[in-house]
Amino acid sequence: MKKIVVLGSINIDTILNIARLPLPGETMAMHDRSIAGGGKGANQAIAAVRAGAETSFIAKIGKDHAADFMIDTFKNDGLNIQNVTEDNVAGTGKAYILLDDHGQNSILIYGGANQTITVEDIKNASETIKSADCLITEFETPLEASTEAFRIAKANNVLTILNPAPAKQNIPEELLKLTDIIVPNETEAQAITGIEVVAEPSMAQAAKKMHAMGVKNVIITVGANGSFYSQSEKSGFVNAYKVNTVDTTAAGDTFIGYLASKLDSDLSNIEEAMKFASKASSITVQTQGAQNSIPYVKDVEI
Template sequence: MQKIVVIGSSNVDTTLHVENFPKPGETINAHKVSEAGGGKGGNQAVAAAKSAAETIFISRVGEDSYGSWMKEQLAGYGVKTDYVLPTAGVKTGHAYITLNAEGQNDIIIDHGANYSLTEADVLAAKDVIEAADCVIAQLETPLEATTAAFKLAKAAGKVTILNPAPAIKDLPADLLAVTDLITPNETESALLTSLPVAEEADLEKNAAKLHELGVKHVIITYGSKGAYLSSPVFTGLVPAFKVKAVDTTAAGDTFLGFLAGSLASDFSNLHEAARFANRASSLAVQKMGAQPSIPDRASVASALAE
């Protein structure tokens, strides 16, 4: 069994279900409102746990009813929450999602307690980080905490995966130096590299630039087209599975959690792990909600065998 530590965000997702996105200045009606656990960190932790990996989550929630609810939700999916810490005087992070009839979404985040995660929180989890096979982080929590976690992981010879979302223009060199695999989507990659992604041929140029920044393995997720891998063990597009999407909110997070849960420490099975992760993502987008939509490993294996 893989042992994975995820450092990242915990959000409550409030989704407004609409026919079409409103135009600037337009008022529209939502035909449904729903709530579920979310946050890129939380989603990726749930996906890793559902991939059958032992998963420990390091995060911050508010000292409010939502914080307790988030921990219960995560634990219910098999995520270990000993390092999901309450933060006095700050509310739990919240994401406000508008979801249209095509399954596409817009998201606005109120970060809440997520920005309270500190380097000290990470150092308190030193033992579990050093015992993990893989450490995952995103950019919805402070960079100092992520960098500290990755430095601990690399010193112990563990795999580090950075999901640079939401993307920032200039990632710190000391963070990239301890990142084994970076996993932007095409929009995030374009921001990181200052290169366009208008067609598939641009993915190779983006990946080359990310390698220049110091990362050995690159995956650029490319929406319904799949994922572009650039690595010493495999380079090329791993096609997506064609399905009718109803909610894409957790697509990328599901991909990453299942990738980490399947990946060998030497990256030798990167192509196979990415294909498995693509199949998991294809199942997630066919259901509503972020964490509730994430399938378990048996369901993914069965679907892949069809």
């Protein structure tokens, strides 16, 4: 069984259903409102464990009811949460999701306890990282913590996957050089490289620039169109599965969790892993919400 560690965020998602995204200064009525578990880190960890991997989570929560709700969710999925700790001051992270009738979303984030993860917290989880096959992180937690985690991982031959989300410019050079696979979407790829990603030639151009920054392997996800990969000796495109999209929340996180669960350490099966991840994501987008929409491996067939 693959052993995966995720360093990342925990949020409680408040989903606001609207006909379309509001214009500046506009007041709109909502169709509906709901609350669910979320956070990119938590979503990725749940995706990995539901994909069949032995998964550990490094994260921080507040001392509040939101934290209790999330811990119960993690326990129900069998996630190892020995490195999920409490912050005595900051509350559990929150996300406010504007979801339109076409399944597209815009998201506002309150970082809360997610932003209090320290290098010391990472050092306390070092044995968990050292024993893993793969470590995943994203940008909803402090960069210093992510970099320390990747240092420990690479010193122990652990595969590192960086999801550079939310989009960020000027990613530290050290973090990129410690990254085995970077997995941005088209918006994030443009933020990193300055190249507008609109078709496969521009994907290749953006990937080439990321290679020059020190990243050996690049996967760019482009939503309903699919995903592009680039390695030193080969590149290719994997088409997405065509489905009726209800909500794209957690689709990218599902992709990454399932990808990590399937990838061989030498990445020789990268296309197979991407197809598997794409299939899982196609199931996620057919249900509203984040963690509740992430499928179990028994429901993912390719």
